[in-house]
Amino acid sequence: VGKVLRVEPRVEAARPGPPRRVEAFVGFLIPSDCREVVLGDLRERYTSFRCYLIDVLFVLPHLIASRIRRTSDLRLFLTEALALYGAFLGVAYQLEGARFLNHKWSVLRLTIPTVAVLMGLALVDAYDSTGVRSLRKILLEVTLCVGFASLVELALSAVDRELVLTRPILLYAGILSVALVAALRIMFPEDAGRFRGA
């Protein structure tokens, strides 16, 4: 008792592994719940840097899809989709009237930001390892996703301006979306049986 135990230093792996910075970046991309396990598996399979990158490219989409499957709630997802589409449609109609609805791309113009926000929310949920929902966190996440949708609109405006919403619509609908989605996320408590373990 009281004797300091001498910890043996870990022997560095003799076999080659991926560069540390690359491994750290890959670790950043992998959802935190399965990060350690997947990084270990990828390192175990390491034969060359090229093969490692190919492994990462093929594994990452499956991991993200798997996390989305585990963390998503279909009921909440559909309600959010309806609320977001309604928010964009309502603001667009309020600001531009029937002229907006008569536009040939009106449905697509409303769908693009809605899908972008929903994708952002799905990714945020997938990368969230805590599963704890506080008002501040929800507001931050939803604002981030609306910001992501604005970036998508900005990028799309460089391709075709007819496909994007005007700035006032985007601004007011964005604010309304944050309020609606945040309210929905507070109203729908997280599924207690949701499986979050790796």
Place this chain on the structure above:
Amino acid sequence: VSNKSFRGCGPRTVWRLKMWQHKGLSRSETAILASIPKVREAYAVTIHDHLRESNPGSVISLGSIYFALEKLEDYGFVSSWPASPTIERGWRAKRCYGLEGLGKRALMESVGTANQIQDLILDVWGPEWAKY
């Protein structure tokens, strides 16, 4: 899987099990379930290696093995536990998987369905077709 299997399960798990009953196991899920008892230490890499060796023609990527294992774990067909890290993994933990009773039953049902289909083919088109 009978309704008795749903006892003690939450509504989400019951819904998933019912969905599985409706859809059945996919080809890759069946192969993964069958390979788990054959591998000494069953985790994603060893399962992938085993599948590649046992059936070189099939292409099941490592990513789809992760996806399938998590799905099978949610159904309660397999269980997982952390195993000790090793030097070749850069001292990172691994997650091993074991086949559960529910998984064995699902596998047997899957094999039973495959046998029924084979019998049907034999009945309808004769033994020559069964070779293919």
